[in-house]
Amino acid sequence: MIEFKGVNKWFGKLHVLNHIDLKVQKGEVLVVCGPSGSGKSTLIRCINKLEPIQKGEIIVNGMSVHDSATNLTKLRTEIGFVFQQFYLYPHMTALQNITLAPVNVKKIAKAEAEKIGREKLDRVGLAEKADAYPAQLSGGQQQRVAIARGLAMSPEIMLFDEPTSALDPEMIGEVLDVMVSLASEGITMCVVTHEMGFAKKVADRVLFMDEGKIIETGKPADFFDHPQTERAADFISKILSH
């Protein structure tokens, strides 16, 4: 479903992605963790070409992401992206946020798109907030609307970049619950997160990055309880002490 082949990326002199080889199977839930600045966000942002790469190739659903002949719009409609800071459109209601892309990119009729939008809102437990503006919602609610916005395009892949890091502790649970139920539905997910509970519960694989390299991958139980490398052990002890 997603394949990285020898991917390298630099920001100026900084080697942010250092020869990444990675395969994510259909329906797999991959958790990416690692210290700040290790390149986790950059890694998943390359998957839908929010970032260019300088070397190697990324294949998503048979399409070469950074090939200029690839239909980028089609590629992006198949991938949902959830940001740490939600990035809802503040001048639109929750429902308008959700239906914008289905109506304008997928050319779905407005009434139909609104029906789908309400279903997705219901799916994230916010059916009654369809007409609320982002400013009227809590952080956890905003992030759930952002997830519904991604789901409304019926993507095969959902990417999450630290979806709970900007939330107050009491709101983390409601967002993780939505993500757990998504994982059980067979959507392919790549999630950058340090939520160990979430990883242990639903991840098929954990990937540990440092300085632009994949240092270690493994089943969540193995990775968190018996890390193979010193750097991973060090990192795990740090997130445990929080």
Place this chain on the structure above:
Amino acid sequence: MLANFNFMVIFEYLPLFLSGLKSTFLISLVTLVLALITGIIACSMRISGIKTLQYPAIAYIEIMRSTPLLIQIYFLYFGLPSLGIVVPEIQTGIIALMLNSGAYIAEILRAGIKSVDQGQIEAGLSSGLNYVQRMRFIILPQALGVTVPPLLGQAIVMVKDTALLSLISVAELTRSGQTMTSERFMPAEAFLTVAFFYMCIYFCLKYLADWSQRKLIFREVY
């Protein structure tokens, strides 16, 4: 001092002032529309990310903002004829004001567009919205809110700048004051009246600016 003023003369010259006011108003209106178009084009070029469009736009904006308007007016007034282009004073004046205001408007528009969070643009990108759709649905609706008040501010500046056109003998409001002064030698009366009419225009525009600000701020809070 006011007691010494000859108000009768003002009434005598009222038709002249009113026709001056009318042409100041019309010049301002035409210039504003043209300057908006100029500003939109210059701003689009400036943010296009295409160097061959970007650099001319930057050069234009910086030249206009770094030199006095009066010099720009004189440059066109004396410069165009020497290039063999002969246009009436009033059109020379409108072109100069349009170019000058257009540069400021381009920067106001650019600030408005830049005020929209880059993350929202990325959210639009990742759901497959194209450039025009991102502009239309995400950027412009939000940018407009922050641009309208400074645009009206620029309009106020521009109206007052039309006074400089009197120096290339365009028959506008300030020119009527000069005409009365030269005929009757009553500069105090003449320019007090002129100032009064500028103030009228200013307060109308200011009212509009305040009103739009209230409307727009209200929209932000929902």
